[in-house]
Amino acid sequence: MNNVSCIKAAHYVGLVAVLGWVYSGSSDAAGIELFDGKVKSNLYLAQGFQHIQADDGAFINQNTQMESGFQRFRFNLDVAVKVNDIVSAYIDLGEEPNDFGSDDQFEISQDLAYIDIALDGFEQWHYDQTKLVVRAGNIVSTVFDFRGYSDGAAVQTNPLIGNSPIDFVTAESGAQVLWSHTPASTATATVYADAGITIPTFFEDYGPGRGYNYFGKVGVTGSEDGWGLSVAAFMSDQADQFNHREFDDIQTAGLIQGDGDNYNFAGSGSNARDTHAGLLPGLDARIYQLNAFYRPNQATLLRAWAGRASDEYRFADANNELTVASQARNFIRQDGSMQFYALEGSYYIVPSRFYLAARYSAADNTSSDAAGSDTLLSRSQVGLGWFITTGTLLKAEYVYQLEEVNSPGQIGADWQGVSVELSLKY
Numbered sequence: 001m002n003n004v005s006c007i008k009a010a011h012y013v014g015l016v017a018v019l020g021w022v023y024s025g026s027s028d029a030a031g032i033e034l035f036d037g038k039v040k041s042n043l044y045l046a047q048g049f050q051h052i053q054a055d056d057g058a059f060i061n062q063n064t065q066m067e068s069g070f071q072r073f074r075f076n077l078d079v080a081v082k083v084n085d086i087v088s089a090y091i092d093l094g095e096e097p098n099d100f101g102s103d104d105q106f107e108i109s110q111d112l113a114y115i116d117i118a119l120d121g122f123e124q125w126h127y128d129q130t131k132l133v134v135r136a137g138n139i140v141s142t143v144f145d146f147r148g149y150s151d152g153a154a155v156q157t158n159p160l161i162g163n164s165p166i167d168f169v170t171a172e173s174g175a176q177v178l179w180s181h182t183p184a185s186t187a188t189a190t191v192y193a194d195a196g197i198t199i200p201t202f203f204e205d206y207g208p209g210r211g212y213n214y215f216g217k218v219g220v221t222g223s224e225d226g227w228g229l230s231v232a233a234f235m236s237d238q239a240d241q242f243n244h245r246e247f248d249d250i251q252t253a254g255l256i257q258g259d260g261d262n263y264n265f266a267g268s269g270s271n272a273r274d275t276h277a278g279l280l281p282g283l284d285a286r287i288y289q290l291n292a293f294y295r296p297n298q299a300t301l302l303r304a305w306a307g308r309a310s311d312e313y314r315f316a317d318a319n320n321e322l323t324v325a326s327q328a329r330n331f332i333r334q335d336g337s338m339q340f341y342a343l344e345g346s347y348y349i350v351p352s353r354f355y356l357a358a359r360y361s362a363a364d365n366t367s368s369d370a371a372g373s374d375t376l377l378s379r380s381q382v383g384l385g386w387f388i389t390t391g392t393l394l395k396a397e398y399v400y401q402l403e404e405v406n407s408p409g410q411i412g413a414d415w416q417g418v419s420v421e422l423s424l425k426y
Helices: 003-022 239-243
Strands: 026-028 031-034 039-054 074-082 087-095 109-118 130-142 169-181 190-198 213-222 227-236 285-297 300-316 330-350 354-365 376-389 392-403 415-425
Touching: 130 190, 130 213, 239 300
Parallel strands: none
Antiparallel strands: 026 031, 031 039, 039 074, 039 415, 074 087, 087 109, 109 130, 130 169, 169 190, 190 213, 213 227, 227 285, 285 300, 300 330, 330 354, 354 376, 376 392, 392 415
């Protein structure tokens, strides 16, 4: 057996050992608890099917003649550990071919992991109804809030199958401070804030000009999570790489290209971000976003978000003409901006069992060169979900994405189709 085979075998044996250890504890649909609740774990599984195709005129002709088919199977296994009242940790292991698996190999990767230090556990930092946590590791970098979002096989908080083309989120190495307070006078409202700093990669990079990403959020929720409102901001500082590195070696703010989505095109890798807005590279970027949700009753949930993103750099093709991320071969220094907004609603026809959902999201290229014409990227999604049993969800969705010629769209033409997804959370 060669070294590669040994490594693969070790991966399989390790996974079996972990699963055997995890499932030796008590379990239910909400997850698994071990050691008097100090260790909690969830297993997520998802299988998708799609029939999607782009209209004539797409950047890659192959995308206009696509077959239907099954997507690669996705799974995640997360473990949360409470060491004591001060220290806790979290790790998410998975195979997510729509995020970081661009080849055909079986590979388990760490998707998210961090250590939390609860400063409010120390007497000098303790205040009633207040939490103060320092987090370090591979953390979530984002400006969205209150969202249901599909990540790998963890898809059941998203009422639809795909995400939106304006979901600015990724995971990067860094640190974060999180604070929340529930005033005794209200008892039902909580105010919170966070601030974080990361390097612009999931991995490591100590090269010249790399820079940092900075992000933060302030918000409030009330009436037992019946409503919420927050404002978030993001800033990247990677422009100095432009003077030190070739195009392929430049690190950009990953969240501005979004995370892996659940639509795959023949002309793109399975982990490509080609269905996301791809106007701005994220070298010297700013994003400001407003988030809100409202739950008028147990059957109905409404979510909305809107904002503005800008960058002092743009993508360019081989001729140094402006383009989008999927067609880029270079960066040029030229201001770009876009405004974006979205509205989502879901309604349970049968409580906790069967629901309908819809989402409309859009991004408008407001850069000076766009001249205000044919600048809209929009995605319309309608779908339904059926919890066959607790923790087992079957979803179906129709999606239509409009990509005008000067829009942030990366496929190069309108596209549409249907998807079906079966998922399990255990």
